[in-house]
Amino acid sequence: MSKNLTDIITPTPGWMRFQLAKRTGDEAVLAAFSLPFDALADEAKGKTVALVGNARSLANTEQGAQIDAADIVVRLNTAPGRVTISHGARTDWLFTSVRLPREVLRDLDPARVFWASSKRKRLDYGLAKCPGFVLTPVSISADLIVVLDARPSTGMIAAATLCALPFTQIRMHGFDFFSSLSLSGHRAAKDVPHDFDAERGLIMEMAQADKRLKIIKPRA
Template sequence: MNRLSFLLARTLRREAPLAALSLSEDALLARFATERVALVGNARSLSGTSFGEEIDAADLVIRLNRAPMPSATSHGTRTDALALATSIKAEALERLSPRLTLWMSHKRKRLPWHVATRRGFYLHPREDHADLKQRLGAPPSTGLMMIDLLARSRAAEVTLFGFDFFASLSLTGSRSADRVPHDFTAEAVFVRDLLQRDPRFALRSAGT
């Protein structure tokens, strides 16, 4: 597919040509199999921790959206996979240099050419987003979509860092919880229930 064809498919919301650029969901989940995964969220509270070495010691480090890393001490340095629901400049993506680039948003018109044409690109199915939205009663955050996806994988371990469900706001903006479309109370309940039923999952927060 050339760039013009891509822009046309994106504008007209033609899913099949865009999906043809993507790894299948089964192929992506196979990449997670047997791995010890660190999923790094963007809560401001992570900046006050010393989890960086633990994050970088994982087999696979997944970051979200623009992946702020204010300190190696708190956030580590590696980015093996980047899960996106917002735009990112090509230069910033090259600096992060993820092996996998996951477009999690159901909004195809926002999908950049330089993301869709990277090796290891994955387009998250709209139906998965819709199913999770129905379960939560609100649009899911990028982080929760990744948690749900990892729960369906055969990852050996999944440790969550930088998830406090907007209690400390986000490193990537100044909006409060009431100004974003997500229901963080519902997301916290979702994760709490997952932690109780799936021993592979752990949540690391300040003081733990």
């Protein structure tokens, strides 16, 4: 059985302070575990990034080489269905809103792990203690909720976060906004708390306003 990172944590004063901060919403204490968000600008400056979504339709493409050609490759949650020819091989940054089994992190081996969700109570202490941990600013999710009138998906949060950094190009692969469902589960659009039509519209608006952002069609 897969074990989450918290399964191997022995309670310590730091662990107890972390648990209290989660329950009370003390963002300052939680942020102390994270790389300062502003420091990411130096890593992103002048670089290209490929954001790889979990749409099932990506498996029907040969976009892997294009994905791996980016300076930074970003994946989502448990990043299922990775085949080199369609999905590429590298994972440099990982955005997640779910608890990650230890073997997933060992397999993906990202340099940076971002907790995307504004639901801080779901954050594992073990994940927060990982080298390269980044707590995505809660303001990003809060702004998206206002615009979308729905809870944003991890991919939507990742896209907004990357657009806030000085990349020279941001390519989105494997995003068909649930038209082909997701490789990460078997739920239909009606079973998830996201409005994918609203997310599609917002991404298109972002791409019009920000010429760095390119949406690579999943079946291209």
